[in-house]
Amino acid sequence: MLSNRIAVVTTTALAPVVWGTTYSVSTTFLPDGHPLLTATLRALPAGLILLAICRRLPRGAWWWRSLVLGALNIGAFFAFLFVAADRLPGGVAAVIGGVQPLLVALLASRFLAERLTPVTIIAGSGGLVGVALVALRAEAALDPVGVAAALLGAGSMAVGVVLTKRWASTESPVVTTSWQLLAGGLLLAALTLTTEPLPTSGVTLGAVAGYAWLAIVGTAFAYLVWFRGLAVLPTRVPAFLGLLSPIVALAIGTLVAGETLSSAQVVGIGVVLAAVGTAVTMGGRPGRDRDRSATGVPDTVVHN
Structure with missing residues (x-):
């Protein structure tokens, strides 16, 4: 049903909206120069919280699958993310991370039999350009x-x-998300x-609040709705x-720090929203690429 799809897309979108607060919270409240500690205190408590809720451990092949997925989606990604944030201006890190939709589309066409259409490639390229307009600064340094x-991080x-x-x-999803976060x-x-x-x-006290936000809201909740x-x-x-x-991060900078939007950023916001809208509304491949159920739980394929 269309109404169910809209609800699922809207709920899933809450994850990147929350993730848009990560840079602001990290730079404002957390100690500098400790990216791996920040990543650990974000993932491990979140996994323990979800495990306490579901109280289920992996079985059979899911012991090693959880380890692999936890390493890719959480361990390596968080480590690379915070190292990049520690060494790059936020805009540069955001632009490089913007290649991820294209990478996902390419890999999905090869390993999931999802169609890689010209529209998807154009939307992905447009999204990358839009993020660059939103986040990149002329004086940005490339470490x-x-x-x-x-x-x-994007590849992982x-x-x-x-x-x-x-x-x-x-x-x-709450069960498999807890396994990934713990691993x-x-x-x-x-x-x-x-x-x-x-x-x-x-x-x-500010650091404690920052770590709590990243772990509970930015990870436990966000990754649950994302997965x-x-x-x-x-x-x-x-x-x-x-x-x-990046749009949420820009909005926070505008509202909290009093930054002013440039004309390029306004255009970039429009381009990103157009790219996202195209990907969301574009028809999927019958079968594997179709929404799986009205309940949010697939019949045979659960992401994790």
């Missing part, structure tokens, strides 16, 4: 390590999204303890919805 981290998430869609599970969080914790020094300054949407929508739709994050 090679930061650029590499942003590209690897793209592969994880496609594998999430390809592998089947009869469990609900990724444990990998991040090990990486943090072995490679990154802990903060020497005291923990402030639920991925389970029942064509793979391209959640990927394109991710382009909304």
